[in-house]
Amino acid sequence: MLYQVPKIQKRFLSIMVLLAIVLNTKATPRDSLAPTPPMGFMTWNKYEENINEQLIRQIADKMATDGYAAAGYKYIFIDDAWQGGRDKRNNIIPDPKKFPSGMKALADYVHSRGLLLGIYSDAAQLTCAGYTGSYDFEEQDAKTFAEWGIDYLKYDYCHAPSDSAVAHKRYKEMGDALQNSGRKMALGICEWGQLNPEKWARQAGGSLWRISYDVRDMWKDIVKQGGMGILDIINIAEPLYTYAGPGHWLDMDMLIVGLDGKGGPSSDLGGIGCSYTEYQTQMSMWCMFASPLAMSHDILNENEATRRILLNKEIIAINQDALGNVARRINYPGTCRIYLRKLSGNRQALAIMNPSDKPQRLQFPLSIIGKEAQYTLKDVWENTTTRPQKTWKGTLQPHETKVFIVKAP
Template sequence: MTFQLLKLRKSLLFIAAFLLASLNTTATKRDSLALTPPMGFMTWNKYKEDINEQLIRQIADKMAADGYAEAGYKYIFIDDGWQGGRDKRNNILPDPKKFPSGMKALADYVHSKGLLLGIYSDAAHLTCAGYTASYKFEEQDAKTFAQWGIDYLKYDYCHAPSDSAVAHKRYKKMADALQKSGRKIALGVCEWGQLNPELWARQAGGSLWRVSYDVRDMWKDIVKQGGMGIIDIIDITEPLYKYAGPGHWLDMDMLVVGLDGKGGPSSDLGGVGCTYSEYQTQMSMWCMFASPLAMSHDILNENEATRHILLNKEIIAINQDALGEAAHRIDFPGACRIYLRQLSGNRQALAIINPSNTPQPVQLPLSIIGNAKEYSFRDVWEHKTTRQHKAWQGTLQPHETKVFTITTQ
């Protein structure tokens, strides 16, 4: 009897180990679809459902001609509102009035500009905005997306059960369908962080997963109706930093940089707009945490201040660093916060945030970085390099963030 129990126990352990190895192999394979955080433009915050093929072509032209593609913004993410139902064979269709040429022709055009095309669906019968979704049509829709030439799927979770096991199952079913589709399509898990996707989303096949409810165009949530401000999402993300890595990213939602309180959904629930110091802080910390960067402003009519933030190649280089580590917070007294991120090439990135409403002086001992006698501090926003020996000191304005790349001299 004892021998039989031991034999059964060994068999169960072997099966468990095999299944775990299989899951890890699948996760590792899908990791290769997004070895650095995806960057691009997402339609929702500015345009909501008012999208069409002419608009997407204009955005593609703008991104290719105006430096965005060169800076790393390779995706155009078409969000909710593109759907036109299903045909008699249940193939999902684009809205014929919005996309009269079809998605394949649009994807070909986007690809001709050196860009990639993302699309949207939901793990239920209907999307958040009430359009046709993909639940129980996963394989069929995945094949359709592949035939169109889609490169990325944002997969939402509206109208779906609030259970993490069910969510894991539904996302895995779509990830498996995408893997069988014959095309490499990255999967964005848009579950809003409420069911702890950091514990299962990678194993379910996600290349990234949302950590919070939708971002609004504001510094901080003060109306308490479900909208998230910039500093709120920073606070939610930091404890999760160990879950980020090449191919599996913490998605902090869209950049609201440049929306100026004039966006669509981002202007709801207290989204009255931000200062450009606050927008620069969003860009800084989304890069420090290795979040995907999805612009959502009026890219066809933008100002220079917005371009200055979004096209800063030095902060983007931190976001896209091959090591793929996310920043973590360092204990430090005072009103300001300190975040440190390890970079490739034995370098570090340091961010200092002033979350308060008044200017704050900072004297930062370099012992928190290491024990070298001298460091080179590269201010990625001022584009200036200085040598620091014992401490960095300066004054930060309200809601301002300083970011440095640091090397040992």
Template sequence: MKKLFLFFFLNLYIGAAYAQQKASLAPTPPMGWMTWNYFGDNINEKDIREMADAMVASGMVEAGYNYLMIDDGWQGGRDNRNNIIADPKKFPSGIKALADYVHSKGIKLGIYSDAALLTCAGYTASLGFEEQDAKTFASWDVDYLKYDYCHAPKDSATAVTRYTKMGEALRKSGREITFSICEWGPRKPWLWAAEAGGQLWRTTYDVRDKWKNLSNQENAEGILDILDINAELHTYAGPGRWNDADMLVVGLYGKKGPSGDLGGIGMTDAEYQSQMSLWSVMASPLIATNDVRNMNEATKRILLNKEVIAVNQDPLGKQAERKIKNDTWNVFVKPLQNGDVAVAILNRDDQAKSYSINWAELGLTGKYEVRDLWEHKTVGKGKNWKGRVQSHETKLFRLKKI
């Protein structure tokens, strides 16, 4: 009997320690920059070093964007011992040297693979080599793995098995590596991805550089399409377990490439600002994918807004709940650690509209000081707010009780 109790408590301790380790890898939503929507698979070490430099020079690292993720296209096959290798033409110095350079800038390095034989772009993937690849990534000092699901079976059971295998391999690799599960949502990863070892999981198909899918094409999601899926999943998010609404397309302006496919013609700065506001209150990872080397002032203003980022990175780790939902207005409420509340008001309509709201409608009693996080100033005090909201604009307020 004593042995049975000892076994039980030992397993309980190991389980608790594993849960704590998972949360410690991503206590707040990861922030960074990813190669995919700007470069596609046309990547090389020179461009990535330049992006690391630009992330520092632009203030992105200081603002919290501390990951640089290499997406699909880095692979060069396997060597005679079946170790995965980088393309020697694209990465002549190797990934370890690149990781050293990125780390010297105060940035963590992410890499990409797929739970099948080939990746989405047709490169070498990790099925059957999970432990070997995880150890290789660890030996390169990689900090983050995005694990895709192209060329894999559609059923949920296979996905759970394959992701769990890689999750265990990463845990045994000897290095703490944040695990991003990217099966796009059809198998409801919010129900199982954390137990498979993931710290974040994509909830939808790839984001396109557009406001809304008007064509009813499959896998052609705009900002509103992703919002309407991700907003319903707030109960599944928290420290170490995040609903990933995919990359920020801020600053792409319709660039040809992955985000420009399927009607991705670009958006207005107001719409880009809305994505930043909405992703922030939903506690989604903030992963930029524009050309950081050449950002205009509007893009910098949106991506580097520290007050908005603070809402996303709030240690309480709550994803906002959508309290009001109709064809014109969406209102989100996100509790913050210090007792403040973030409120986002989205005008989904194609015309500017006036709006008024009593905070009590959102379950917020009493009076509040209202700070507009885009205008960086107090815009009201009391039990309500009223004002003009532009088409596709999202007002983002921080409410402090008075």
């Protein structure tokens, strides 16, 4: 038997949800830094600590000339292991062997290719990989990043106290430092969602915040060692949709599309690789939830199946829709899940996901979309258009997600 919530409790819960939404929609000075979810390439999953300025230039060239920049992937995010310590004046410096020309020269080159450059630090004395962090040097490092021409900072939380108030304080110190640096730089809060960042990250200056531990190259966690698969992160994102919107996004971590079990850290904790049906589902649901899109595959040696997923213009358009709405799950019985996301132009995005290991036949009334008598459904992956009468019928393969752009007559 289902538990029925008393009417008084229902009213109280509704008021609390509304209050949370109102508080979270209060504008911040930094909301304009990422009006749509940032898109780009992040170095960690593929290259880990094996990064250098030549590699970053090659990636920039690839993105600029091979369709990625044109599709909206504007950032190159340099993750951990770029640091070379501090100089005599305590200015943070890049590793001179990896980046002999310096970060400013590298940023200038990336900008010349029509791209933006992100960098990494940590809210402690050491980063996750044991390199120099920014704790107690927030203002100095922010000014250094500004002088280099950095556009984005991924700010991690390794070796820091596991207390929500302390995390809020440390991130706000860096958020304020970036705001006062003289350059517009977005702040990506990487606290892994364990200290309820949805309640404070935006006010701390974050343009986006991680909601889970690191993604692994797998459909779901089956080894129970703390890894996060595609389905695990979708489950975490589902109830958080009220907290995201233009300028403040739920970060579901990197895209593992195309890694094929050959990544670095993403291959840990059960990350043996995914099927391309599963990779397509990751792209679909990351776009439905308006997550930042950070590629992490071997972009210099990729296959066409990977490009087909990552460069699909219509799924990217859902992710980048100006309305900034986030998908919510529709309560409907059965194994498959149904999600709706409002889009600009009086349209909707409809996603149907089969999380199970068996094919599923599904039929549901179009009335769950709205009151119109008929809708036009554009399948963004199959590039087909249908006008079903009253119901949608179809079969989904294991772990498959179908996505439609829905228009009323």
